Amino acid sequence: MSDTEASTSESKPVVVYIVPTRIQKKRLKDIKSGARRKKLSVVESFGPRVTHIVSELDNRYKVARKLKIVDYSILKGMELLKLTWFTACIKKAEIIPVEDEHRIPEPPPEEESAAPLESLQQITTTEWACQRATPLRHFNEIFCNALEVLQMKAEFVDSGQDHLRSLAFRRASCVLKSLPFVITNVKQVKGQKDIGGHSRQVIKEILAEGFATEVEETLKDPWFQKVKLFSTIFGVGPATAKIWVEQGVNTVAEAQAKCERKNWMVQWGLAFHDDLIDQVQLIEAENLTAVIRAEAERILPGVIVTLTGGFRRGKSCGHDIDLLFSHPEEGKEVNFLPKLLTQLEQRSLVLCGKLEKSSYGDRVLSRDYNTKGHMDHYEKWLGLMKLPKRFCHEKINPSEYRFLMSNNAPVRGIETCTADDYEPHSKKQRLCEGEPSPITLATSPRTWTARRVDLVIAPYSMYYYALLGWTGSKQFNRDIRLYSQKTLNHKLTSHGLWNFELNKKLPASSEEEIFSHLNLPYQQPSDRNC
Ligand code: CTP
Ligand code: MN
Ligand code: MN
Secondary structure (H helix, E strand, O other): OOOOOOEEEOOOOOEEEEEOOOHHHHHHHHHHHHHHOOOOEEOOOOOOOEEEEEEEOOOHHHHHOOOOOHHHHHOOOOOEEEEHHHHHHHHOOOOOOHHHHHEOOOOOOHHHHHHHOOHHHOOOOOHHHHHHHEEEOOHHHHHHHHHHHHHHHHHHOOOOOOOOHHHHHHHHHHHHOOOOOOOOHHHHHHOOOOOOOOHHHHHHHHHHHOOOHHHHHHHOOEEEEEHHHOOOOOOOOHHHHHHHOOOOOOOHHHHHHHOOOOOHHHHHHHHHHHHHHEEEEHHHHHHHHHHHHHHHHHHHOOOEEEEEEHHOOOOOOOOOOOEEEOOOOOOOOOOOHHHHHHHHHHHOOOOEEEEEOOOOOOOOOOOOOOOHHOOOOEEEEEEEEEHHHHHHHOOHHHHHHHHHHHOOOOOOOOOOOOOOHHHHHOOOOOOOOOOOOOOHHHHHOEEEEEEEEEEEEEOOOHHHHHHHHHOOOOOHHHHHHHHHHHHOOOEEEEEEEEOOOOEEEOOOOOOOHHHHHHHOOOHHHHOOOO
């Protein structure tokens, strides 16, 4: 939860949703920007995080109808308030206590009976997921969690082949995530393009029984459990995980003992599995970002450092920390990353990692270039960093942190450091003789936790495309890229957008501009949780 959110006395953060009906566009925009200036939290789409619904409609029934709410229990714990309450909050720059006069009244009795709500709310959804908001928290988690188990199972079974089967479950789940109501009857999803027969069956069973047999059996299946466990190891994908299971490996300890010829990633991944299996918390990600930002700023003043990935989409935990760097003056970013890494090593933050040089050329945007796997061509580092355990508990002041680190050496030898200087040193780091092995390090007493970190550098002319790509989600990227190709004959990647009709690149100086190039309504990062 962001620290800018205001709180009520019960300390639940106040999240306001404004029903746009009967409010002029310009006025609505002004109210929202006014609220954000005063650090009051307003969301673009209605979802379970909302605590205060604000509207110009004159009774509660009309509001519920507008929000397509059939099941009134959804509104439990939410206030339905007049817009005047919120404008008063903005004026005072704080959430003012709710009085009875602020509440939107019940409808007159004759109105409710005159226009009863349809008992079954039908889905009206967009063709593409990127055309609608997909919030992190939504009303259909029970169905989505089940469908995503089947997505994972299909991905494991078909690994190495195409992913059409697994993606079908994901698309179905994405539709449900964007609905402003709970599915209560399987008829509601009938005829939905993205919800196929298999997914419908799962939904139907959950509605009838509270669970779906196939999902329960999958979760209990030892093969599934083991492939899932091994796939989470740094450097191990489903294909390797499957081979291990076929070879009779049952536990991470057995993999450790049995599997030979492991590459450096897998060696570290296995050794630090206990650290890496537990999710990175937002506070750790924010602390690391602050420390790295301070180091980066010293090396390259004016550098842009952005925490992307799941955290930018509003997640409170994740499997890694994704940081994107750029500089408003194009070209300044060249050779920055090796210098930064040298500096982070001196601060004892680096455990192991691999620096990849940029492999970008304009061919990457061309029509025929195969962008399978969604890998981009930026210079990047992926590896493990050592996060002091303190990072979990308190906000760190970066300047104090520099002082505290054992190795407080001045910046040395980094001015001329390039990727060529850095790479051999980093790749083999501590896998050489004489250095402690990963497992020795992992099992020694220590004051830090190993965390997966991705560092990516983008030239400024591509920065907003990189930001969009690295914010994700993966499924959102798949969807918006396919949409661009199928409906506009454009090619979208993390490097840019190519318009094949005009045969030229479309530059962008904000994410909003990318959405506008694509004729899409802007989706803020928290609504890209497909
Ligand atoms: N990504 C990418 N190129 C890569 C790796 C990742 O463009 N080589 C993108 C992914 O598509 C994703 C984003 O970067 O949208 C972040 O990737 P990842 O960390 O794997 O996923 P998160 O959404 O951050 O999930 P988590 O919170 O578990 O880390
Ligand atoms: Mn991530
Ligand atoms: Mn990542």
